[in-house]
Amino acid sequence: MSSTKRGWLAIAAVVVVGAGAQIIPATALADPDPGPQTDVAPAPGDGLLHNITYRARADGTSRGAVVAYKIDDANVNSDQPTLLPGSTFEVNTVLSNPKLAGMEVSIQWPYGSNLHCEILVDDQIVAQADQFIAPRLFRVKDDPLYGMLQCGAPLDTPVAGQAAPAALPAGAPRSPAA
Secondary structure, three states: OOHHHHHHHHHHHHHHHHHHHHHOOOOOOOOOOOOOOOOOOOOOOOOOOEEEEEEEEEEEOOOOOEEEEEOOOOOEEEEOOOOOOOOEEEEEEEEOOHHHOEEEEEOOOOOOEEEEEEEEEOOEEEEEEEEEEOOOOOOOOOOOOOOEEEEEOOOOOOOOOOOOOOOOOOOOOOOOOO
């Protein structure tokens, strides 16, 4: 047998072994069966913290965008991102009660855009909203929330255990700012 035949025979043997290894699956080493497991979802207010992700997007001309969101159980934060078409504003926070998660997205008039917002709690979408804001020449007088999209819980809801600001009776004079 010549040296070239031996070389080709060795290459053919390697190819057959390589193809056989691809065709025949290897035996997997599995862990023993741990028995039945059940996941119990914790109830709100159980002391666990939940990861909250707020996302906002504006598809269109949206100058002067403001995104307000619950940063924790009692405080609201706002940002003024540059919402260009195709870009998404995203921020993460932690809340003990995920039902308090809420955000508002607004743009300045006279601009118009398609606003989109969504709230994720522990990587699950719990609230989302879409609204088209038409461009206007003049400010809308009968709709003070024109140009604003609310998603999730309202931001001005008082937190349990904290006193809500007292409303003045009608006709009562306001005290001067100190």
